[in-house]
Amino acid sequence: MIIVTTQREGAAIMSIEGRLDGQHAQTAEASFLALTAEGNTRFVFDFSAMQYISSAGLRVVLVAAKKVRSMQGKLICASMNEQVRDVFEMSGFLSILETADSTEEALERLKA
Amino acid sequence: MTDKEEDRTEEAVIRLDNRLDELERLHAFFEEIGVRSNWPDRLKFDMTLSCEELLTNTINYGFPQGGRHVITLSVQSLPAVVEIRLEDEGVPFNPLEFKEPDLSLDLEERTVGGLGIFFAKRLMNEFIYERTDTGNLVILRKTI
Numbered sequence: 001m002i003i004v005t006t007q008r009e010g011a012a013i014m015s016i017e018g019r020l021d022g023q024h025a026q027t028a029e030a031s032f033l034a035l036t037a038e039g040n041t042r043f044v045f046d047f048s049a050m051q052y053i054s055s056a057g058l059r060v061v062l063v064a065a066k067k068v069r070s071m072q073g074k075l076i077c078a079s080m081n082e083q084v085r086d087v088f089e090m091s092g093f094l095s096i097l098e099t100a101d102s103t104e105e106a107l108e109r110l111k112a
Numbered sequence: 113m114t115d116k117e118e119d120r121t122e123e124a125v126i127r128l129d130n131r132l133d134e135l136e137r138l139h140a141f142f143e144e145i146g147v148r149s150n151w152p153d154r155l156k157f158d159m160t161l162s163c164e165e166l167l168t169n170t171i172n173y174g175f176p177q178g179g180r181h182v183i184t185l186s187v188q189s190l191p192a193v194v195e196i197r198l199e200d201e202g203v204p205f206n207p208l209e210f211k212e213p214d215l216s217l218d219l220e221e222r223t224v225g226g227l228g229i230f231f232a233k234r235l236m237n238e239f240i241y242e243r244t245d246t247g248n249l250v251i252l253r254k255t256i
Contacts, residue, residue: 022168055228092215
């Protein structure tokens with residue numbers, strides 16, 4: 001897993017590339033928490049280069065969504081591939097998380 | 113496809129330590145058997161996910177006494193079914209008795225407790241648990 005963080009239009013974009021699994025979940029959570037500590041409240045999780053996610057990875061997304069809500073911020077998960085999306089679907093998370101087809105679309109919505 | 117290819121059975125075994133960084137080897141293992149057995153990407157993904165979930169559970173909760181322990185995973189890939197056997201010497205744990213997650217809760221109340229086992233049960237056609245003399249055995253079967 002590689003995490004690339006970009007600041008754009010007042011939002012923090014966290015691109016999580018590779019596998020967000022039991023091995024890498026803690027690192028991803030720490031990266032997210034570091035961004036909140038820097039004062040970010042608006043987030044895009046860019047999953048365009050994510051190949052795989054398991055329940056340990058979903059936990060990180062859930063922790064992030066709860067944290068962002070407590071900060072009255074916003075988090076949008078963008079560009080899931082089909083297999084990753086199916087894991088979100090199976091977990092029921094698609095109904096409690098905000099998703100977008102692309103990072104561009106997510107940024108547009110964060111501006112609104 | 114010739115008859116010979118259809119008859120092909122692939123078998124593989126991997127022994128993993130009870131450490132989360134062993135998931136790296138788990139993924140490489142499924143990449144390899146997936147290629148050798150001509151699995152579609154979806155099948156490889158489902159098999160890997162189901163095994164990771166069970167393995168992560170065993171690593172995190174199976175050995176409260178600590179120390180190094182070995183978990184054995186074997187795969188038998190037949191033309192119509194894939195069978196996985198996961199054996200450990202951890203504390204007794206029957207995943208089939210684990211409470212299913214409530215998928216209807218809202219964001220504040222949701223947790224991921226039980227989600228991994230729920231995935232494995234949903235993705236596989238058969239999920240068998242056996243308490244052995246020395247530990248736990250889970251057998252998963254997926255019809256292709």
